Amino acid sequence: MGILYLSVELVVDLLTCLVGGVLMFKAKDNRPRFYWGCIALLIGIVFVWENVGWLLIVTEEPEYRFTDMLNIEKMLKWYPLASIVALFPLASLYPSYLSPFKTLSFLQPMILLTTIGVCYIVFNGYMTPLSSMEDVLTNMDHADVVLRCFLFVCSLVTPLFCFLYPLCRQSSRRKPNRMMFVFVGFMFLFICIYVLFTLDISYFVFNLFGAASVVFALFFSVQYLFRENPFSVCIRSDNAEETVADQSCLAVPEPLFIRISDYFQSDPCFVRQDYSIKHLSASIQEQEPKISSAIKSAGFSSFREYLNDLRLQYFKQMAMACPEKNIKELIFLCGFSSRATFYRNFPDL
Numbered sequence: 001m002g003i004l005y006l007s008v009e010l011v012v013d014l015l016t017c018l019v020g021g022v023l024m025f026k027a028k029d030n031r032p033r034f035y036w037g038c039i040a041l042l043i044g045i046v047f048v049w050e051n052v053g054w055l056l057i058v059t060e061e062p063e064y065r066f067t068d069m070l071n072i073e074k075m076l077k078w079y080p081l082a083s084i085v086a087l088f089p090l091a092s093l094y095p096s097y098l099s100p101f102k103t104l105s106f107l108q109p110m111i112l113l114t115t116i117g118v119c120y121i122v123f124n125g126y127m128t129p130l131s132s133m134e135d136v137l138t139n140m141d142h143a144d145v146v147l148r149c150f151l152f153v154c155s156l157v158t159p160l161f162c163f164l165y166p167l168c169r170q171s172s173r174r175k176p177n178r179m180m181f182v183f184v185g186f187m188f189l190f191i192c193i194y195v196l197f198t199l200d201i202s203y204f205v206f207n208l209f210g211a212a213s214v215v216f217a218l219f220f221s222v223q224y225l226f227r228e229n230p231f232s233v234c235i236r237s238d239n240a241e242e243t244v245a246d247q248s249c250l251a252v253p254e255p256l257f258i259r260i261s262d263y264f265q266s267d268p269c270f271v272r273q274d275y276s277i278k279h280l281s282a283s284i285q286e287q288e289p290k291i292s293s294a295i296k297s298a299g300f301s302s303f304r305e306y307l308n309d310l311r312l313q314y315f316k317q318m319a320m321a322c323p324e325k326n327i328k329e330l331i332f333l334c335g336f337s338s339r340a341t342f343y344r345n346f347p348d349l
Helices: 003-026 031-060 072-085 088-093 100-123 133-138 143-168 178-199 203-226 255-266 277-284 288-297 303-321 327-333 339-348
Strands: 174-176 232-234
Touching (some): 003 031, 003 203, 031 072, 072 100, 088 143, 088 178, 255 277, 277 288
Antiparallel strands (some): 174 232
């Protein structure tokens, strides 16, 4: 494991921490974006700590060799993060679904097994040395080996279930986009690397796991920087041919959302570039959290995404009503602050 490689990875780790912090700051009422920022920041901090430690080890002992298989500490680091990350497809497709109680319900297996694993390390601590599958099979009568095997299986099965479950449901007001399938493909790749990382003992797999973790966090953090919800798009009522068959199984938006929609139809104040949820709250005399909840019940990830959707629809209307105006004029007329913001949202139209 080269010092140069670790140094480069350390720089990328710090960049991941920075982007994660920016996401948390910019999230506002977009919880998935805030939580992804937290995850990116945590992954960056963990790997900064790990890589600084490995730099010291490699500097002092260049020929260091890995000697453990089914390392419980590795699995306890992977399992919580993988379980939380696996919930993002669900949070993307169903913005109002994951309440704190439902989130805890999905994370219960991870919380229980992680607690058991930590308690075993703290109160017992003995780990049977394992360097091959033959050692694993030979020592299956040892409690720690059984625990490690069970933890390994669960740390694969539960994240797989969590990120595949929402893709099998058909009652969402959103539909997956290309980035969702990139995310799913990345998760499958990541899980394969994790299996190798846990069962194989080599420099290559160790480096691959570290690099994949940081690239994964950084890549999707950048997606969240530029998109409110990078994994799915809202199904609009004007796409009747696509959605009419699914309308009966869709959740009904909260009455407050109908009121908000009617308000914007009567007064297109959303074209103001500085318009925010605070302005809407003052206009309709409702609290901001209630407004945010109502908007999410209609399939939007945040107030900002809903605002951009309204502006895009208004752009279509103005383009038909005022064909003499060029695109640049219409972009600013509809409330977009820049052409870059418009073009980021235009593919969803």
